[in-house]
Structures are given as structure tokens and as C-alpha cells.
Amino acid sequence: MELHQLTIHELQEKIKSGDVSATQITQSVFSRIDTVEERVHAYIRLLKEEAMAAAAKADESIKKGDIKPLTGIPIALKDIVCTKGITTTCGSHILHNFVPPYNATAVEKLRAAGAVFVGKTNMDEFAMGSSTETSYFGPTRNPWDLERIPGGSSGGSAAAVAAEECIASIGSDTGGSIRQPAALCGIVGMKPTYGRVSRFGLIAFASSLDQIGPFTKDVEDCAIMMNVLAGYDPKESTSVSAEVPDYRQFAGRDIKGWKIGIPKEYFIEGIDTEVNAAIKKAIAVIEQSGGQCVEISLPHTQYCLAVYYIIAPAEACSNLARYDGVRYGLRATDVRDLLDMYKKTRMQGFGAEVKRRIMIGTYALSAGYYDAYYKKASQVRALIKRDFEEAFKNCDVILTPTTPTPAFKIGEKTDDPLQMYLSDIFTISTNLAGIPGISVPCGFTSGGLPIGMQFLASHFEEGKLIQIASAYEKNAKIEKRRPKL
Amino acid sequence: MKISSREVEYVANLARLEVTEAEKEKFTAQLNDILLYIDKLNELDTKGVEPMSHAISVTNAFREDKILDSIGTENSLANAPDARGEFFRVPKVID
Numbered sequence: 172m173e174l175h176q177l178t179i180h181e182l183q184e185k186i187k188s189g190d191v192s193a194t195q196i197t198q199s200v201f202s203r204i205d206t207v208e209e210r211v212h213a214y215i216r217l218l219k220e221e222a223m224a225a226a227a228k229a230d231e232s233i234k235k236g237d238i239k240p241l242t243g244i245p246i247a248l249k250d251i252v253c254t255k256g257i258t259t260t261c262g263s264h265i266l267h268n269f270v271p272p273y274n275a276t277a278v279e280k281l282r283a284a285g286a287v288f289v290g291k292t293n294m295d296e297f298a299m300g301s302s303t304e305t306s307y308f309g310p311t312r313n314p315w316d317l318e319r320i321p322g323g324s325s326g327g328s329a330a331a332v333a334a335e336e337c338i339a340s341i342g343s344d345t346g347g348s349i350r351q352p353a354a355l356c357g358i359v360g361m362k363p364t365y366g367r368v369s370r371f372g373l374i375a376f377a378s379s380l381d382q383i384g385p386f387t388k389d390v391e392d393c394a395i396m397m398n399v400l401a402g403y404d405p406k407e408s409t410s411v412s413a414e415v416p417d418y419r420q421f422a423g424r425d426i427k428g429w430k431i432g433i434p435k436e437y438f439i440e441g442i443d444t445e446v447n448a449a450i451k452k453a454i455a456v457i458e459q460s461g462g463q464c465v466e467i468s469l470p471h472t473q474y475c476l477a478v479y480y481i482i483a484p485a486e487a488c489s490n491l492a493r494y495d496g497v498r499y500g501l502r503a504t505d506v507r508d509l510l511d512m513y514k515k516t517r518m519q520g521f522g523a524e525v526k527r528r529i530m531i532g533t534y535a536l537s538a539g540y541y542d543a544y545y546k547k548a549s550q551v552r553a554l555i556k557r558d559f560e561e562a563f564k565n566c567d568v569i570l571t572p573t574t575p576t577p578a579f580k581i582g583e584k585t586d587d588p589l590q591m592y593l594s595d596i597f598t599i600s601t602n603l604a605g606i607p608g609i610s611v612p613c614g615f616t617s618g619g620l621p622i623g624m625q626f627l628a629s630h631f632e633e634g635k636l637i638q639i640a641s642a643y644e645k646n647a648k649i650e651k652r653r654p655k656l
Numbered sequence: 657m658k659i660s661s662r663e664v665e666y667v668a669n670l671a672r673l674e675v676t677e678a679e680k681e682k683f684t685a686q687l688n689d690i691l692l693y694i695d696k697l698n699e700l701d702t703k704g705v706e707p708m709s710h711a712i713s714v715t716n717a718f719r720e721d722k723i724l725d726s727i728g729t730e731n732s733l734a735n736a737p738d739a740r741g742e743f744f745r746v747p748k749v750i751d
Contacts, residue, residue, distance in 0.1 A: 272731035365711035379711060408717040409710075477694045488671060495672070497744050499735035509749045510672075518674040526673055530683055531690060533671040534659065547697050549707030554700070556708060588686055589693060605711020630712060 174199035175335040176653070179244050179392040182338065186233060186243055193229035193243025196338075197222050197287055200245040204289075204336045207656045210317055213331035215250045215260060215308050217290040225287040232285070240399055242285030247331045247340035250291040251298055252278055252383070253372040261374045262294040262306040262324075265520025266500045275372025276404045277341060277383045284399040289337045292327030296522045297491065298348055298376045300324050301594045304585055305524040312581070313356060314654035315620055319578040322352030322594075325386070329356040332386045334656060339387045339396055343373055345380045346479050347573075347598025350610035352386075354573035354623020357612045357652075359387045359640070361397065362598075364630045365605035366411035369404030377486035378409075380479075380602040390611065390641040394418035397633060413631050421637040427461035429639065432566030436472035437597055443576040449614040449622040450572050456647045457570065462639070467566060469558040474551050475600040476592060481535050481548035482603070488532030494520060527588060556604040563629045568639050571597050573610040573623035601627055609636040612649055619652075658691040659684065 174182065174196045185191045201219055208214060222245065229243040248254065251261050253271035260266045274282070282288075295305040303311040303326025311326045313319040314334035321330040325342025329352035332340050342349045344362035353360025361384045368383045375381060385396035398419060403412040433454065438447070454464050496502035496516035503515035521529070535544035562569060574594060584591040601608040606627055613624040624643075628635045659667075661684045668675045668683075675683065729742055738745040 269735055272727045272734060366714075379709070405719055409712075409714055411712065471700075474697060474700065477696045480690060481694060492672075496737060497746055498732075500737075502737035506747055509747050512747050513672045514674040517672055521673070523679075526675075526679070527683065527686060529671050529673065530664070530667055530687060534663075534667045534687070534691075537667065537670060544694070546707055547702060549709060550702035550705040551697055551700060553705050553708035554702070556711075589689055603711075 173203070175203040175338070177338070178388045179241065179338055179395050182244060187238060193226040193233065193287065194223070196243055197226035197245050200289060200337060207334050208336060210312065210656065211314055211330050211334045211336065212309060212311050213292055213327045213334060213336055214247070214290040215262070215293050215327070216258060218257065218288055222287050222289055229285055229287060239285035240395055241281060244286055244339070245289045245337050246281055246286040247289045247292050247328055247337035248278060249294055249325050249328045249340070249342045251294060251343050251374045252341065253374070254278055254291065257291065259291065259374070260307070261298070262296040262308065263520065263522070263525070264307040264501060265494045265516070267307065268501070269499050271372070273372060276369035276406060277400055278372065280399050281341070292325070292331050292340060294327055295324035296525050297374070297487070298324040298343055298345055299487070299524050299528050301347070301351060301591050302584065303327060304581065305522055307522060310581055313578045314656055315357060316578065318580055319620070320355070320581055322355035322578065324348040326352045328386050329353055329358060329360065332356070332358050332388060333654060339385060339392055341383055341385055341400070343381055343383050344602065345376050345483060346602050347595040349384045349386065350573050350598050350608055350623070350625055351595060353610040355578040355621065357621025359390055359393045359609065359611050361385055361393050361609045361633070361636065362601060362607060363397065363401060363633055364607045366409050367607070367631065367633065368400045369407040369410045371404055371406040375490040377483040378490065379486060380483060382602070390637060390644050391419065391422045393609065393640070394422050394637045397637070401633070416634050418634055418637050421634040422641040423645070424638050424642070425461055426457070426639050426642045429462045429568070430566040431457055431462045431464045431639070432467035432562055432569040433464050434467050434469045434472065434562070434569060434571060436469050437571040439575070441575060442572065445616040446572050446574070446576060446622050450624055453613045453624050453643065453647065454570065456643060460642050460646045464570070465566060467562045467569070469562060469600070471551065471555045471558050472600060475555060475603060476596055478548045478551045478555065478603060479599045480531065480592060481544050482552065484528040484532030485535050485545050486532070488529045488536065491525070491529055524588070552603050555600055559604045559606055567628070568635055569627040571625045571627070573597060573625040577616050577620035577622060597625060606630055607633045607636055609640050611640045611644060613647065614649060615652070657688060659687050
């Protein structure tokens with residue numbers, strides 16, 4: 172078995188016992204990249220030189236017995252987190268040359284935990300998309316079927332883990348951008364509670380929804396990553412000072428006596444029959460594991476997408492006002508005056524989907540429409556949050572499919588924004604309510620495409636998600652497959 | 657029609673986006689579809705519901721009034737398309 176195939180915890184064991192060095196692990200990952208990256212295109216930028224230097228440094232620490240939770244582990248970063256001295260594009264032409272003067276807190280924490288950074292991964296432009304097709308740098312392909320999308324917006328981070336081009340990665344999730352690609356690429360992805368992980372240095376899309384989280388090969392690795400990422404950050408005013416438990420403790424505990432809510436609104440028409448069958452099978456495994464599944468109702472589910480497509484663009488159009496060609500990034504040349512420079516820079520720098528969302532957001536916030544759109548959406552958002560509060564009075568966690576269908580074909584939905592938006596229909600409510608969610612693999616379609624299942628819990632109950640996801644992972648015994656690349 | 661092509665032009669100007677005729681046409685159609693879908697929310701009576709602005713209850717985050725490290729002028733200007741001295745340079749604002 173090659174080192175790039177292993178998990179964080181397996182590699183840690185090998186590092187601790189002296190079986191392998193950080194340098195060997197990093198070399199293994201880069202030789203895998205040499206073989207498959209041309210076909211997958213998970214990365215915008217590879218950091219081989221820096222990674223080999225970091226691995227050599229990790230080996231020195233290991234020799235001294237100084238082994239941290241991620242020492243020598245190759246990790247990939249979505250190109251939305253700022254990396255000091257390393258170009259950070261957010262998948263956009265407008266930031267194609269932006270070199271941040273500081274690290275995001277999440278990057279700092281991973282670095283301090285000993286991680287070796289492999290590269291910056293591809294993404295939908297400004298995280299706006301569900302397929303990684305809106306990237307200025309071209310699409311990423313799904314390692315399980317190169318004709319299909321990997322999901323999005325963190326498609327590069329998900330594909331990099333699935334294709335074994337890194338051991339784990341981080342992404343960001345505003346409406347499903349971690350969980351949806353994790354499901355479509357057959358790996359584990361967690362969106363933590365809003366405020367659990369610092370957003371400092373995360374390029375903002377929709378500030379009340381954005382959250383950083385990990386992509387990993389299994390649930391235990393997810394716990395290891397969460398142990399590193401979670402926690403209060405004085406640099407980020409919405410980060411929360413609630414105590415961070417050792418998430419690893421929750422992996423391996425049983426779920427006897429737990430009540431698992433199955434929201435009837437999530438089993439809609441249009442859900443793929445194989446996805447439906449896989450979820451039904453997963454429910455049986457949960458029951459055999461000692462959980463009791465009960466039907467619950469989240470009555471405002473059908474309004475989530477409409478709320479999201481007001482709130483997210485409204486916040487985005489404000490956040491993206493800063494890209495004006497003055498302080499960083501692209502500036503249009505051959506302009507008449509300042510106003511013309513703004514307009515031409517933004518016309519040339521943003522892609523169609525970003526422009527579309529800026530337009531929706533600007534319209535929704537413009538004079539005369541604020542009450543009809545933004546205020547209305549914020550009210551319905553309160554009702555959606557209340558749905559979850561009521562539901563969690565009667566169950567410990569909620570179980571749903573992560574996506575209505577497996578990965579679709581590249582180009583299939585690019586001309587129909589609404590169809591594209593519908594692929595996030597099961598993940599958006601989580602962000603609106605601010606609660607945590609995890610997607611875990613729960614089987615394959617007959618065509619060999621991965622299927623994902625989602626667990627949701629109350630605010631700051633990531634431990635419960637680790638617990639049930641690891642219990643499921645252990646008892647379901649999903650066949651271990653690797654994409655044929 | 658929820659939104660006309662003239663309104664699209666008006667909104668594009670507010671958003672400081674130059675749009676081509678082809679984009680204007682495409683945006684008008686797509687924005688209409690999206691706004692029609694969003695109309696769904698009017699099925700709900702939300703009278704008296706407090707609009708939600710934060711996912712979790714947050715209070716003002718104060719810190720001590722102490723000067724901490726900042727990135728400094730040089731770093732702040734390092735990404736500027738055009739800078740001179742301690743300033744960002746832009747095309748002329750008025751004639």
C-alpha cells in the first residue's frame with residue numbers, strides 16, 4: 172500500500188513508530204499528484220518546494236520526539252483562505268495576482284499543528300457554485316468519473332482527498348460547499364457550527380453563513396482536524412469562546428438509546444432512487460446500532476432555497492464591493508475616469524455567476540425592495556431556525572441525504588442557475604440555522620458514483636456528529652473502494 | 657416580468673458593473689426566473705416575526721484598547737495595481 176492511500180491516524184502511527192518519515196509521505200503524495208493531477212485538476216497552485224522543506228523540518232521535530240497532531244501530514248487548502256506570501260485567488264480573475272500579507276487563523280492553526288501544505292485547491296469563483304465549474308482556472312473533475320463534476324464550491328479540496336492528492340484538506344461551506352462535494356466524491360466533510368472555527372483570513376462570501384471545515388478520508392480524521400481548527404479567535408468577532416472538547420473521544424462511542432430524526436420534508440419527489448435506497452439502508456444500520464429513528468417535521472424546508480438566494484447574494488454584493496481595482500487584484504486599463512475604472516475592472520474580473528449574484532443582491536437591497544426581499548428572507552430564516560430548535564427537542568441528531576442526486580455531468584447545469592441551486596437543497600438549511608452538519612459516504616450507485624448521508628445536530632454539538640458518523644462508519648462496513656485513475 | 661432590462665441596467669450601475677447588451681438580456685431572463693422562484697416566500701405570513709440577523713446569539717466583542725501588530729503601510733500597498741509613496745493611485749476622479 173502506498174503512503175498517499177492512508178489516513179491521518181494511520182500515518183501518525185507510522186510516524187510515531189519510526190516506520191516512515193514526513194519526507195517519504197510528502198514524496199508519496201507528490202508522486203500521486205504527478206500521476207493523476209493532469210486529469211483531475213484539483214489544484215490551482217502546488218507548493219512542492221515549500222512542502223518538501225516543511226516535511227524536512229517535520230522530520231527534525233520527529234527526531235526530537237516533538238510530534239504534534241498533524242506533524243508531517245500533507246494537507247491541501249482551498250484557495251479561499253489567505254496564505255502569507257502565497258497567491259490566493261478565490262478562483263477569480265479579479266484576485267489572480269493577490270498575495271496576502273498574512274495567514275488565515277485556520278492556516279496558522281494547521282501550521283502550528285505540524286501540517287505540510289501541499290497546495291491551494293480549485294473552487295467555484297468566490298465559492299459561488301455547486302460544481303467547481305465557475306472557477307476562472309477551469310473545472311475540477313470528479314475522481315470517480317472524470318466526465319462529472321466533483322461538487323462545489325470546494326470541489327478541488329474534495330477531489331484532492333478522494334484522488335489521494337493529499338491526506339486531508341480544508342474548505343468553506345456557505346450553503347453546502349463542504350458537505351455536497353464530500354458526498355459526491357465519497358469522503359467525509361464537516362461544516363462546523365457558525366462561530367466554531369475562526370473566519371479570519373477566509374475571503375468573505377456571505378458573512379453570516381460562511382464557515383471553514385475539514386475534508387477527510389474517515390470520521391476519526393475529521394475529529395483530528397476539528398481538534399486543530401476549532402476554537403475562539405480574538406481576531407474574529409463572531410468566533411465563539413465556548414469550550415472545545417476533544418472530538419476524538421467521541422469516535423468509537425456507541426449511540427444506544429439515541430433518537431434520530433428523519434425529516435419527512437427531505438424525502439421529496441426528484442430524489443434519485445439509488446440515493447433514496449442507500450439512505451433507507453443507512454437508516455437500518457443506524458437502528459441496528461442501537462439508534463431509534465423517528466419521523467420529524469421541518470415545516471419550512473421548502474422555503475430554504477429562496478431565503479438563501481436572497482441572504483447570500485445580499486451579503487455577497489456588499490462583501491465583493493471591495494474589488495474595485497484600487498487596493499489589490501486586477502485593474503482594467505484604458506479607462507476614462509475612476510468610475511469607468513471600477514466598472515470595467517469588475518466587468519473583466521468577475522465571471523457570470525458572481526455577476527449574477529451581485530445583481531440579485533444589489534437588487535434585493537436597493538431602495539424600495541429591502542422589505543420585500545431582505546427583511547422577508549430574514550424573517551423566514553428565523554422560522555427555519557425555530558424548526559430546528561423544535562426538532563432537537565425530540566431527537567439527538569437529524570439524518571438526511573446530503574444531495575438529491577449523485578454527481579452530474581460537467582456542463583449539464585451551467586445554463587440553468589436554478590437547477591444548479593437545487594443541488595444544495597438539503598444542505599442550505601444548516602447554514603441558515605447556523606448548526607453543524609457532517610456528510611459521510613453511505614454507498615455507491617450501480618454506476619459506481621459515491622452517495623453521501625448527512626447528520627445534523629444542535630449548535631456546538633459537533634461531538635455528537637462525530638459519534639454517530641463513526642458508529643455508522645463502523646457498523647455499515649461500506650466497501651472500501653478507490654477511484655480508478 | 658419581475659424585472660425589466662432597464663432595471664437590470666440600473667442595478668448594474670449601482671453594483672458598478674459594466675454589462676454588455678448580451679449580458680443584459682441574459683441577466684434579465686435569469687433574474688426574472690430567480691425572483692419568481694423567490695416569490696414563494698410571500699406564501700408565508702411573517703407578521704410579528706423578528707428578522708434573524710445572526711445564526712447564533714452574539715454580543716459586541718470588545719477587547720482591551722491595546723495597540724497590536726498590524727501589517728503596516730508597505731504590506732498594505734504591496735498588492736496595489738498602482739501606488740506612489742504612501743498612497744494608492746487611481747485615475748482622475750473629476751476633470
